Amino acid sequence: MTWLSVAFKNLARKKVRSLLTIGGVAIAVAVLVSLLGFDAGYQRALTGNIDKMGYQVLVTAKGCPYEAATLMLQGGGGLRYMDEAIYEKIVKDPRIEKITPQLVATAFDKERQGGQGGVVLYMGIDPSYLALKPWATFKTGGWFSGDEADEAIMGYEVAELEQRLPGDQIFIPNVDKVLKVVGIFNRTGTQDDGVIFLPLKTAQRIFGLPGKLTGIGIKLKDLGTLGDFEEDLYNEPGIQVISMAQVKGTIFNLIASARTMTNAVALIAVVIAVIGVINTILMSVFERTKEIGVMKAIGASRLDIFRIIWMETTLICLIGGIAGDMMAIAGTHAVEFILRRVLPYAPSGQLVFITLRLLGISFIGAVIMGLIAGIYPAFRASSMRPVEAIRLGD
Amino acid sequence: MDDILIKAENISKVYRLPAEVIRAVRDVDLEIRAGEFIAIMGPSGSGKTTLLDILGCLDRISSGKLGILGRDVSRLKESSLVGIRRGNMGFVFQDFLLIPTLTALENVELPLLFARLPSGRRKAIGLLQKVGLGHRMGHLPKQLSGGERQRVAIARALVTSPKILFADEPTGNLDTKSGDQVFHILKGLNQKDGLTIVLTTHNNKLGSQAGRVVYLKDGSVVPREESSLYA
Numbered sequence: 011m012t013w014l015s016v017a018f019k020n021l022a023r024k025k026v027r028s029l030l031t032i033g034g035v036a037i038a039v040a041v042l043v044s045l046l047g048f049d050a051g052y053q054r055a056l057t058g059n060i061d062k063m064g065y066q067v068l069v070t071a072k073g074c075p076y077e078a079a080t081l082m083l084q085g086g087g088g089l090r091y092m093d094e095a096i097y098e099k100i101v102k103d104p105r106i107e108k109i110t111p112q113l114v115a116t117a118f119d120k121e122r123q124g125g126q127g128g129v130v131l132y133m134g135i136d137p138s139y140l141a142l143k144p145w146a147t148f149k150t151g152g153w154f155s156g157d158e159a160d161e162a163i164m165g166y167e168v169a170e171l172e173q174r175l176p177g178d179q180i181f182i183p184n185v186d187k188v189l190k191v192v193g194i195f196n197r198t199g200t201q202d203d204g205v206i207f208l209p210l211k212t213a214q215r216i217f218g219l220p221g222k223l224t225g226i227g228i229k230l231k232d233l234g235t236l237g238d239f240e241e242d243l244y245n246e247p248g249i250q251v252i253s254m255a256q257v258k259g260t261i262f263n264l265i266a267s268a269r270t271m272t273n274a275v276a277l278i279a280v281v282i283a284v285i286g287v288i289n290t291i292l293m294s295v296f297e298r299t300k301e302i303g304v305m306k307a308i309g310a311s312r313l314d315i316f317r318i319i320w321m322e323t324t325l326i327c328l329i330g331g332i333a334g335d336m337m338a339i340a341g342t343h344a345v346e347f348i349l350r351r352v353l354p355y356a357p358s359g360q361l362v363f364i365t366l367r368l369l370g371i372s373f374i375g376a377v378i379m380g381l382i383a384g385i386y387p388a389f390r391a392s393s394m395r396p397v398e399a400i401r402l403g404d
Numbered sequence: 405m406d407d408i409l410i411k412a413e414n415i416s417k418v419y420r421l422p423a424e425v426i427r428a429v430r431d432v433d434l435e436i437r438a439g440e441f442i443a444i445m446g447p448s449g450s451g452k453t454t455l456l457d458i459l460g461c462l463d464r465i466s467s468g469k470l471g472i473l474g475r476d477v478s479r480l481k482e483s484s485l486v487g488i489r490r491g492n493m494g495f496v497f498q499d500f501l502l503i504p505t506l507t508a509l510e511n512v513e514l515p516l517l518f519a520r521l522p523s524g525r526r527k528a529i530g531l532l533q534k535v536g537l538g539h540r541m542g543h544l545p546k547q548l549s550g551g552e553r554q555r556v557a558i559a560r561a562l563v564t565s566p567k568i569l570f571a572d573e574p575t576g577n578l579d580t581k582s583g584d585q586v587f588h589i590l591k592g593l594n595q596k597d598g599l600t601i602v603l604t605t606h607n608n609k610l611g612s613q614a615g616r617v618v619y620l621k622d623g624s625v626v627p628r629e630e631s632s633l634y635a
Binding site for chain 2: 011012013015016019020022023300301304305306307308309310311312314395396397400401
């Protein structure tokens with residue numbers, strides 16, 4: 011017989027109560043792992059998305075930098091426009107390796123999301139787009155037949171969603187325009203998968219924005235020249251230069267406050283679980299007052315009793331930790347699905363990123379939680395005087 | 405003298421309650437020698453169990469002097485008393501007090517775990533066989549009869565080879581037949597193995613078979629004729 015078997019058998023005595031407590035710990039650990047996994051996954055996906063935009067610098071019309079960041083990722087509402095002349099001016103800069111003009115427009119499609127309606131993103135591009143994004147390859151079909159053709163290339167996901175193939179026609183609701191689908195991109199894992207692309211001039215014409223752009227994506231030959239490049243464009247009226255590093259910083263600052271909230275939720279879950287464990291073990295100690303007295307009578311020291319009770323608490327948290335880790339892994343897809351529903355503009359890619367390190371830290375955290383939660387009940391039990399415990403424990 | 409295991413000199417135990425002061429044991433002098441079989445008798449509330457708890461180092465005295473195996477334990481704390489109990493004393497209780505989650509064999513092994521004697525399984529098995537429960541070792545207490553539970557408790561008390569066995573009303577919760585069996589085992593342990601036994605009992609028949617009877621009345625040791633048991 012071992013200390014562990016004595017502790018384990020005590021837990022098995024009230025199976026339902028022990029299982030419920032273990033369940034509480036498991037849920038707390040699963041919440042912790044999922045939230046931390048979401049935090050890591052979101053940042054990773056966002057970084058991936060931004061890095062996969064293909065350019066290091068975006069020139070946009072002057073405005074709120076947050077809006078610009080949103081624009082870059084989502085082509086969100088409230089867009090600002092700049093004159094195409096800016097592009098003609100910048101394109102000659104020798105520091106630029108690649109450059110592409112873009113016009114983002116949106117339209118509300120009532121048919122989307124099962125009749126609830128949704129925003130469709132359109133982007134006017136020219137062949138330089140492909141040069142800047144070499145991973146944007148065609149799943150089927152090909153490039154537009156002309157610079158002003160009424161044609162569209164669909165991102166992978168939007169094509170899947172609308173079940174489109176080259177040769178199909180698509181309707182742009184707000185402007186009552188029909189376009190012919192000529193190509194579908196392969197999945198890129200970026201926001202571009204949800205965008206419908208048009209020739210730049212077609213987009214300018216259809217959306218009534220001739221000579222206008224929403225952004226110019228630029229890849230510099232040497233990123234070290236970014237400061238000078240930005241400085242040179244500083245005096246150009248009506249535009250601003252945003253580096254990807256800036257955008258990342260801005261968005262990460264925005265989500266930092268949300269992360270504080272999610273971490274607080276996780277902490278509350280852990281605290282509730284700890285209180286649950288203390289409550290369960292304390293109840294168990296009080297119920298076993300007489301037994302603890304007998305153990306002391308037959309030779310158990312304070313330390314022995316402390317050890318048994320502490321082991322019971324740690325066992326609960328250890329098993330709860332393992333179960334919680336397993337729940338978090340098993341629930342990844344469900345959590346991802348829910349997050350996608352709640353956060354429709356979340357970056358593409360894996361939103362909940364659970365690593366072995368995260369699982370290990372959560373597990374060790376659960377064990378430490380058990381060690382801490384066990385101190386008080388174990389102290390109470392070990393402090394009982396044998397004769398009082400035996401005689402008064404009825 | 406060398407064979408004196410316990411020497412109580414003028415010991416008293418007082419419980420101070422909010423409403424009253426209870427003197428459970430009053431000025432008791434008692435010597436217990438190795439190999440004795442002593443029955444502590446008296447009516448309910450006479451202080452039998454309290455005296456047994458004090459002699460067994462489960463409780464502390466309020467005044468007087470108590471010597472166990474030549475050592476003054478009067479003022480020792482619980483942390484020191486457990487060291488004296490462990491290995492020197494075994495306990496049997498009226499309501500058995502086995503650990504319900506452990507089998508009969510595990511209950512007997514438990515004191516070995518506390519005494520850091522992990523290789524005592526064979527001895528535990530031998531003791532269960534000695535009390536006639538070799539076939540019930542894997543049973544939980546709830547699967548055993550009262551008499552069987554008390555025999556497991558006796559085996560548990562003996563597993564660390566104590567010098568003294570304390571038994572508080574060991575037959576109090578048993579039917580006559582089971583009580584006789586338990587008493588027979590205790591008597592055998594004293595007569596054949598020379599184990600010192602101190603027990604409390606209401607049972608005159610059992611008390612009369614002890615080597616010496618200590619009569620208690622209102623916490624004091626009294627002559628037999630003064631005990632209300634014979635009043």
